[in-house]
Amino acid sequence: MLRDLKAIVSKEVKELVRDPRILLGMIIVPVIMFPIMGAVMHSVFIQVQESIKEVKVGVADFDHGNWSRVLIENLTNLGANIIEISATDEIQAIQQMQASNLTDLIVIPEGFSQNITQGKKARLKTYSIYTGSGMVESARSEAINSLIEAVKRGWSPDPFTVSENSIVKGKPLPVPPSTLFNLAMSQQIVTPIAIAIIIVMAMQLAATSVASEKEEKTLETLLSLPINRFTILMGKLFGSIIVALIGAIAYLIGFIYYMGSIFTLVPTEIGVDLVELGLAPSPVGYVLMGISLFVSLLSALALAVVISAFTEDVRSAQAIVGYIYPVIFIPMFLLMYLDVFSLSLPLQILILAIPYSHPILAAKAAVTGNHLIAIGGIIYVSIFTVAILYIAAKFFATEKILTARIKLKKLRKPKEKVT
Amino acid sequence: MAAVEVDDLVKVFGSIRALEGLSFRVEDGEIYGLIGPNGAGKTTALRIIATLLLPTSGRVEVFGLNVVEKADEVRKIISYLPEEAGAYKNLSGIEYLRFMASFNAESKDEAEAMVRDAVKISGLGERLHDRIKTYSKGMKRRLLVARALMTKPKLAILDEPTSGLDVVHSFYVRSIIKNYVKEFGVTVLLSSHNMLEVEYLCDKVALIHKGKIVAEGRPEELKTEYKAENLEEVFIKVTSYA
Numbered sequence: 001m002l003r004d005l006k007a008i009v010s011k012e013v014k015e016l017v018r019d020p021r022i023l024l025g026m027i028i029v030p031v032i033m034f035p036i037m038g039a040v041m042h043s044v045f046i047q048v049q050e051s052i053k054e055v056k057v058g059v060a061d062f063d064h065g066n067w068s069r070v071l072i073e074n075l076t077n078l079g080a081n082i083i084e085i086s087a088t089d090e091i092q093a094i095q096q097m098q099a100s101n102l103t104d105l106i107v108i109p110e111g112f113s114q115n116i117t118q119g120k121k122a123r124l125k126t127y128s129i130y131t132g133s134g135m136v137e138s139a140r141s142e143a144i145n146s147l148i149e150a151v152k153r154g155w156s157p158d159p160f161t162v163s164e165n166s167i168v169k170g171k172p173l174p175v176p177p178s179t180l181f182n183l184a185m186s187q188q189i190v191t192p193i194a195i196a197i198i199i200v201m202a203m204q205l206a207a208t209s210v211a212s213e214k215e216e217k218t219l220e221t222l223l224s225l226p227i228n229r230f231t232i233l234m235g236k237l238f239g240s241i242i243v244a245l246i247g248a249i250a251y252l253i254g255f256i257y258y259m260g261s262i263f264t265l266v267p268t269e270i271g272v273d274l275v276e277l278g279l280a281p282s283p284v285g286y287v288l289m290g291i292s293l294f295v296s297l298l299s300a301l302a303l304a305v306v307i308s309a310f311t312e313d314v315r316s317a318q319a320i321v322g323y324i325y326p327v328i329f330i331p332m333f334l335l336m337y338l339d340v341f342s343l344s345l346p347l348q349i350l351i352l353a354i355p356y357s358h359p360i361l362a363a364k365a366a367v368t369g370n371h372l373i374a375i376g377g378i379i380y381v382s383i384f385t386v387a388i389l390y391i392a393a394k395f396f397a398t399e400k401i402l403t404a405r406i407k408l409k410k411l412r413k414p415k416e417k418v419t
Numbered sequence: 420m421a422a423v424e425v426d427d428l429v430k431v432f433g434s435i436r437a438l439e440g441l442s443f444r445v446e447d448g449e450i451y452g453l454i455g456p457n458g459a460g461k462t463t464a465l466r467i468i469a470t471l472l473l474p475t476s477g478r479v480e481v482f483g484l485n486v487v488e489k490a491d492e493v494r495k496i497i498s499y500l501p502e503e504a505g506a507y508k509n510l511s512g513i514e515y516l517r518f519m520a521s522f523n524a525e526s527k528d529e530a531e532a533m534v535r536d537a538v539k540i541s542g543l544g545e546r547l548h549d550r551i552k553t554y555s556k557g558m559k560r561r562l563l564v565a566r567a568l569m570t571k572p573k574l575a576i577l578d579e580p581t582s583g584l585d586v587v588h589s590f591y592v593r594s595i596i597k598n599y600v601k602e603f604g605v606t607v608l609l610s611s612h613n614m615l616e617v618e619y620l621c622d623k624v625a626l627i628h629k630g631k632i633v634a635e636g637r638p639e640e641l642k643t644e645y646k647a648e649n650l651e652e653v654f655i656k657v658t659s660y661a
Contacts, residue, residue: 216505221563224469224499225522226491399472403432 036330043338055143056081058102060093065113067122067159074151075106080144094127094172103129104144112160122160124148128177130166131368138181191363192332194255195293198247199300199328199356203321206240206301207308211317214309220402229396233305237389240301251293255363256286285366288374292362295378299355299385300328306392310404331357335364355381420483422447422574422606423468428477430463430630437463439630440477445574445608445623447482450600452621453610454650460630461610462502465578468608469499481574495523498572502579502610504563512547512554512562513538516569523570537562537569540595557588564592568599577609581616593620614650626654633657 059075059082061068076082083102087093090107097105107125115122126148128141141164148162164176173180213219222232281289303324308317331354334340340351340361351357358377365373395401423445430438438460445451453461466472467479470490479486481493506515516537517530524530538547541561551559560581567575580596581589597620600607611617617624618638625635634641634657638650647653 216508217501217503218505218507220466220471220501221499221504221519221566223471224494224497224501225519226494227522402466402471 058097058105060085063112067113068108141177196332203304206304207317207321210308211314215313281366289366293359295381302388424480426478431475450607452617452624455627496573498567499576500567508552533569537565541565
């Protein structure tokens with residue numbers, strides 16, 4: 001029995017290890033993807049750490065009392081770099097803070113010291129500029145909150161409350177930056193994942209469509225018919241485009257519904273226009289996002305068609321297309337946590353060169369209102385798609401469409417089959 | 420004018436020489452068979468004639484049209500049935516026939532007439548309304564042969580038309596080919612490694628071995644010449660000399 005079991009186990013292991021899909025899914029993806037993701041996350045956390053190394057914060061002291069001075073001293077002793085702002089009122093203080101390129105402001109209102117002296121609860125206000133650039137911004141405002149909390153603990157029992165405010169596009173908003181950050185993160189995480197899933201699924205569909213024509217030998221029949229080969233290629237692509245359009249529309253409907261759900265996080269009584277403040281996509285943003293996703297899908301489909309045309313069966317096509325997935329998933333992870341323009345120039349170029357980064361960037365731009373990024377991406381991806389289509393058309397016009405065969409085990413050596 | 424004229428055809432794939440100066444001529448209205456074992460170069464030759472592959476050197480003409488220079492014209496007058504070809508399994512047989520007819524027909528009426536012919540040729544009756552994925556291998560092959568012949572091509576190129584079929588389906592497919600040629604005067608160029616089938620079907624045969632024709636003639640002439648009882652014996656004798 002043991003000998004039989006050993007033989008079966010040995011056969012199973014050989015079969016599984018030699019299956020390209022297993023090789024890709026269980027070995028190549030974890031071995032390549034996870035180290036890359038680790039490196040990405042490492043760079044994100046380094047940036048976060050750097051940003052909070054020195055907490056630079058403006059302080060507008062309208063109290064000029066003993067306790068306000070003690071507060072400033074305590075904050076300085078805890079390592080904060082305090083920039084004192086002289087202003088006549090809060091609005092002027094906010095303006096001066098922005099003019100001084102500061103991102104955070106602590107406002108000590110008049111009567112702060114008197115309230116504490118009289119044993120009443122005093123009030124402190126903080127303002128943080130919110131641009132939606134990612135984790136670094138949130139970490140900075142959290143660092144200031146931590147310093148204030150540390151001071152409070154030293155003055156116990158709880159002498160003052162802190163009212164957290166955000167400044168969005170120059171306008172003060174009575175919402176803590178953490179709420180806005182959570183709002184943004186829920187968009188920034190769900191959007192890239194959804195886009196990556198749609199692209200991957202569309203590529204699998206297109207690859208299967210071409211490879212099954214080769215596997216079933218229907219392509220050979222099709223190529224012998226009096227039809228222009230470019231028409232065959234376009235037919236394949238338009239079929240996939242319809243699927244891509246359905247995918248893009250389904251995505252947009254789902255996304256709009258999702259955004260509607262998460263905006264309930266922002267208190268409605270604030271009475272602010274979220275679109276105007278850059279916290280929700282505008283109608284133009286939605287349109288550009290849809291176009292960007294569509295052209296990216298088209299480009300992915302064209303690439304899948306070209307690549308799968310080199311394979312001889314569906315299994316090989318799906319496995320080879322799978323090698324593109326890291327190119328889709330790496331920008332996805334990176335753009336979840338970081339603003340692309342905060343990266344080093346070579347990394348920026350790399351991310352922008354990947355066509356599948358652009359629908360994610362367009363989704364972000366739809367919220368921030370920076371439509372030029374989305375439009376630029378659409379133009380770039382369209383040019384990339386035309387180039388891929390040109391290569392595909394050239395390839396379809398030759399006999400290579402029938403004779404080129406890539407097997408995963410022989411990636412470096414395409415072979416011709418003689419019958 | 421010859422239906423097919425192949426002159427000194429060479430095809431090289433990398434380091435492999437698939438065809439080594441192949442030459443033969445198929446007359447109009449003839450059923451011509453290329454016979455040889457697997458890997459002899461039959462499919463490569465048929466694919467070149469069907470405009471799917473380019474010759475490395477040599478000349479191939481179909482009804483006077485060069486298959487390289489006039490590929491589009493050639494495709495209009497031929498019909499090619501690849502070996503072990505499949506069909507779109509999620510379409511019904513009738514949908515498949517309509518789809519294929521649309522590329523050869525000038526009008527909708529002409530396409531429908533082609534489909535009607537194909538229905539008759541295939542003999543699949545009501546099963547044509549079922550999805551192809553439910554067909555047996557034999558039924559699928561009958562559908563594909565019907566597809567290849569429904570356009571009444573000037574030249575039908577059939578690669579191993581009965582390969583892998585049982586006796587009943589093989590007999591049916593052979594009958595289709597024989598009767599159809601008589602009825603419409605279509606020229607047929609087919610390949611097979613079933614020598615008995617070729618002997619039954621073909622007016623003329625060429626024995627192909629390692630990319631070259633080693634013998635050619637009418638089956639009866641070849642049997643007499645090589646003092647053999649059948650073409651299998653002829654092939655063994657010829658290749659042992661070659």
